[in-house]
Amino acid sequence: MKYILTAFLTVWLVTGYSQPKAEEILERIDQNMSSENRVFESSMTIHGKRSSRTITSKSWSVGDEKSFTEYLSPAREQGTKMLKLEDQLWIYSPSTDRTIQISGHMLRQSVMGSDLSYEDMMDDRKLTDTYDAEVTGSEEVDGRKAWVLELTAKVDDVAYAARKLWVDAERYIPLREDLFAKSGQLLKRSVMSDVVEVDGRWFPKTILYKDMLKQGDGTEFKMLDIKFNQDIPEHIFSKASLKM
């Protein structure tokens, strides 16, 4: 009996002490995923029901307040630009030479037909600022130990009321994420892979997004090149730069 009790206490102490607190995990994720600023080139392959197509773009962003994206290919999308300033979003279409502000329900529309919405793209806030978390266990994801976290929104203006995260227990990078509506319905799922170390932080280079309410095989987002803490000129984040 004494041995059993000792073994139980040992296991409890080991697991209890080795499992970090939820807030700590979120902070470590934010340290990896958020940055002062970043510049990256990416490709987005949208696997539709009938065909797949790839869109490439270059983005500049500062914190979670400002970002500017220019689409590079295919020809139909080339030159399309998006500017986000705080909670406002503008799109410039070169074929019409018009800049349109996206607001209201349009923010929930798909970006370029992908499984991502404008709202998804706009919400770059830190998880620690927007969600309360609770560690509910650990699982193995793609051969790596992961903490399972359940997040509940603590602010009203987030796109998803709840999230479930599988976080790499060593690198503190989400490996999988389920996004839920207030009703509890699963809306989106994302799977992160190709985790690499860039400038001392871990970052997933490939993310497969799947809108669970949409047909198709999801959208594969690949980070082709990413640089953190760059010197980004301020004029990029102006409406004038949309037409340049």
Added chain:
Amino acid sequence: MIKFLIKGLIRDKSRSRLPVIVVAIGVMLTVFLHAYITGFMGDTIEMNARFSHGHVKVMTRAYAENMNQLPLDLALMDVEELLNNLQQQYPEYAWTPRIQFGGLVDAPDENGETKAQGPAAGFAMDFLSEGSREADRLNISKSIVRGRMVQEQGEALLSDDFASKLRVEPGDEVTLIGSTMNGSMTMYNFRVAGTVSFGTEVLDRGSILVDIEDARLALDMYDAAAEVVGFLQTGFYDNEMALNTASSFNNKYTAAEDEFAPVMKTLSQQGSMGQYVELSNVWAVYITMVFVLAMALVLWNAGLLGGLRRYGEFGVRLAMGEEKGHVYRTLIYESVLIGIAGTIFGTATGLFLAALVQEYGIDISGMMEGSSMMMPSIIRTRITPVDYYIGFIPGLFSTVIGTMLAGIGIYKRKTSQLFKELEA
């Protein structure tokens, strides 16, 4: 004999005036209501056919299942080939590709900033191809309020109310913001060629009409169309023929499990139109039947009253040796004459009223606010050849049947009691 009866009817006003008026009113109502129903239901069916449903429509199976949502990602591909096949296999129809889409129409100010914006229902049709009858089919030339018809690519027609709301005039530029068939956001500039009013709440609320090639460019739908609609060359919807065509077409694709395989639906197989088509077919028959029955009862009653009033006259005639059959027959002949006179008078009045409503219409736009069904906001009657003779059914037959029923009493008179009755 007939001359004698006519004289009798003319001289004895009590025998002719009331029955003729009753018959005329009944016939007038029958003729007018038939023209009204033909006009209203026919207009609604043809309007839905012309603007939306076609007499038959080809879509992908997946699109057909969700057609209310206008899912462009499920649109037909390789449309030119499909059109050629349809034209060869079913030459009794005129085939044309169409795209219905939703989006926002944004009107810019002089600085290119949004001046006004509103949700729009888009209709893309073949306006510019040589020999296309789409503009005539939609009667666009008569629906133009300001400006002119689309004459070149990049032009659009806006519903007049919508244009006023956006504060745009013909010649101004507007931007369509919508989704391509891949789901990408798209922006496309159109110059407003003119504004239109179709007299239908659903269309006049906020619609934009563009040439299909412009829509294909805007919505990234090369050689694609949401639907291919077919119109019978006769110009009028024939449900039986449409059902046969759809069945013949669909039989060719029964084996294919591809959800993007084409499927043909008739107008009556789309939404609530089936019920409507069915209703329009039987409605005129119902109304005529009801009138025949009602008129028969009224005229039977009138005949009974007349018989009672003419009780003495019949008695004298029978007492003078006239056969019961002869009295009965003359009564029937009289009713035939009354029926003919009432029918002619009632038909003329009914046609006159129907012609007035056909010309001027009845404005029911106030009742149509918020309606999602495509219905004309001005109801017009439609005078058809049937209206010239439909009145004879209640007017003549009911009168005669009523008189025949009422006249049976003649045979119940007993000659032995006639003089007693006359003495009394």
